[in-house]
Amino acid sequence: MIINLIGNNLASWMIAATLAPYPQFTIQIMGDKTTAAYPPIQSVLPLFKQFLKRAKIDEAEFSRQVMCQPLLANQILTQAPNQVVNPLTDFAHARWFGFCQTGAPLGPASFAHLYSQVAGQNTQINEFSDYALGTQLAKQGQYIAPNLNPQSILSTYEQGYIIEVDSFINFLSTKLTNTKRIQPSNLTNTEAACDLRIDCRTPKRDAASQAIQTICWQCQPPDTKRLKFSKQIQLTEHGWLLAVKSQTEAKQINYQLNLSNPVELPQADIKKLVQLYSQCPANNAILDKSINLIAAVKDTPAAFSQNHIVLGHDWLTANSWAISSIDVLSIFTTSLLDCISLSNTPELFEQAFIEQYQTKLDSLIRYQQLLTDALNGTSNDTIALFLASGRIKQLDPDLIHPDWSAGLLMNLGCYPKADSPFVSQLSTAQILKHLEQISLVLQRTSQYK
């Protein structure tokens, strides 16, 4: 089976990687390598592991060869009006949430309920995120690899990654020695003779998306410890600001300021913003035009005709604060692999693929929406149910574990009604003792490291 991937970019290399374990597929990447990937550093959710598994890429090899660091948690910095927070030193407002189970239930009482009960009683207790090993490690700049043994406390969290995209593409293109690369001049002849054609090129942007702007820069502030194993999101009066490091020991921090009010900025203003948010001179600030990833996947869905799939999404320039292009591509590639047996019957393929891909994508979009709504104090079905019952709405499929969503909501201050029928039969002393025991276990585990 000959599969042509049109475009030489992140999307085509990730698709090629998932097909590569099957030597009976001839994969041809067509076109010149596009200019540098954007955003240059992306953070990916734990579902990335599925991509690695499907592509038969050894995780240890990946983390050795690609510029990346494990991601255990996100930090959100919110600021009081008119107050500028220094993202690197001012942690009073940092709220942490990760990919983990927080605490443990006590009988039928959920941990979120137990915590809400005592949090409302002026008792001195730790932050909610301190009862989750994954977030606690990230706060301390420590790392222990999670594992799958359900008996182990190390199975209470998962990890994502922060990845330097160019290095990831290089890794894939070096590894995939059997993937053919075809120059544009030979394109038409070769293209004619394929069984499946996937167009990975980025569509031309329309005028509206032109207006959205991101400023990217790198700099080296004095204290970068806090960005080990975590990414930082700050809500500023200009838009949201993302700070990440591609490697734990890197001195450089990569910033991305996504302006909520798209305007053409003169260089002097950019410099001011850079100075304001990173407190270091902008040695290499780039003004970039990018589009919102969520809008991109919604507005330009994948399209099909016969044996031809057009990805449609604006892969190379899309960004969001919760998910990344790599996350979306991980879903695309795994869905493609699942449905490939239908590729001879385009209508059925389209039906099955769209169902898989779109419903999984929707679950990521809901995650981003949950974060946005929780921060804005807006309600939605999931938040209303959580406030009423301490439970996360169950949807199928959901790539976001209910524990992660519950952690996100709790850490952003959305607590369920305190008087759960199961919690009210426990005394405050019993609950506090339970919390203390959890703290002890977590402490021992992180010290053991």
Added chain:
Amino acid sequence: MRTVSQPKRIKSIVILGGGTAGWMTAAALSRALKPDNIKITLIESDKIGTVGVGEATIPHIRTFNAMLGINEAEFIKATQATYKLGIQFCGWGSADSDYFHPFADFGKSFENIEFQSLYQKARQAGLTLPLDAFSTAIAASRQNKFCQPDTLPVQLLNNFSYAYHLDATAYAQFLRRYAEKLGVIRIEGQLETIQTRLPDGHIQALILDNQAKVEGDLFIDCSGFKALLIGQHLKVNYQNWSHWLKCDSAIAMQSEQLSPLPPYTLSTAHGSGWFWQIPLQNRTGNGIVYSRDYLSDDAALAKLTHQLNLTEPNAINGPIRFTPGMRDQSWQKNCIAIGLASGFLEPLESTSIHLIQLSIFKLLELLPADTQYEAARDEFNSLVKTEYINVRDFIILHYALNQRHEDFWQACRTMALPSSLQTKIDLFKTSGYLTQKQQGLFFKPSWQSVLFGQGITPKAHDPKADKLSNQQALDWVQTYLSKQMQTVDKMPLHQDWLKQTGVLNR
């Protein structure tokens, strides 16, 4: 001026009905709630009795029992239970077909290639065995063997799960003892009238034939098919699915225990429905399910008696009438329906007790502190409905895929299917592709067993499997088969296992 009722703290839960649903609910609530916190009362009437059937289960019941902290051996002895590895279907598909639906996967995948594709390729290399030859659970069932998977040495295959066959009345009694010990109050009596609260129409109290008035904040309707609270009182609509599931009656009959003791339920199709056979330690539960449009009650009784090689009927229960379907909402106002009051799907895949259990688990997760529970109610209703529909489609599949020529079966074959099911079948026929849910019952192996078992062979296999040649695929499946034989050789007879583990009552 519109009066807005204040949310009321839930201090008392009343369960109406003491069948399997009622006592399972009472046991679970009493495990989770202390009686001084929330009082739990169960009303039942010995005069009315229970439906008295419902003896085959699926593995999820073990999670339920574990949640209650029930000792497995005690439970098995008390309920005359035997182990169950799956269901054998005879005469479904074509009149002479015979296949199993095990609680297990088929074979073993190779790297990222699913076993189904390897099996399809192996057939191209000359393999003639059916798919269900590649299941440890089925191979053991065919030899009446059983042991718990985790007792097998690691080098053998333990890729199966198990459930039970049980005496439903004994199970309800077992749970009654459990729940009463934990403070559940049982009231004997028949419901006569229902008092409602103004202005919201919530149920306030149940008045019984002995004039007792039982007040509560939340009412669980476990009154069986009568659905006294959710249906008769609150008038929640019942969606009727009989255009897809045409059987509407059943007669149950008991017979002697079987020897050797099979570790599986047997479902045998007949001209206008099917028979069940459920082996217990002390007897066998049997029954006939049929459509009165195609078979009269008398003819059904005669057919069942003949099937059991009896000269005359013995210990009959029925005819039991039912309408397949479910309530539009299982939770309405302060009333939650669980069990037959909430819906009914025929017992072809032994799913009713599971649906009861699902409702109980969801209720426990969402149990509100007060009567302001709209978000919890909507979530509960949506989850219960999704699961009913999943199960419904899977059961319809058995009827739709048949090659029999009786009128009943022809009508089943030509009926229009729910579109989700039709798509699923079409996708499978073309390519062997199966859509997969992440949650709920019936994952790929279940669908594979019925689709292959009832004669659908996909036109193509997954091209990923072409990484191996047909011969290599054949070698792979044969290697699996020999390991499976070694495993089953080591397993004792089902009966012996019950004896060895000290749970056989005889």
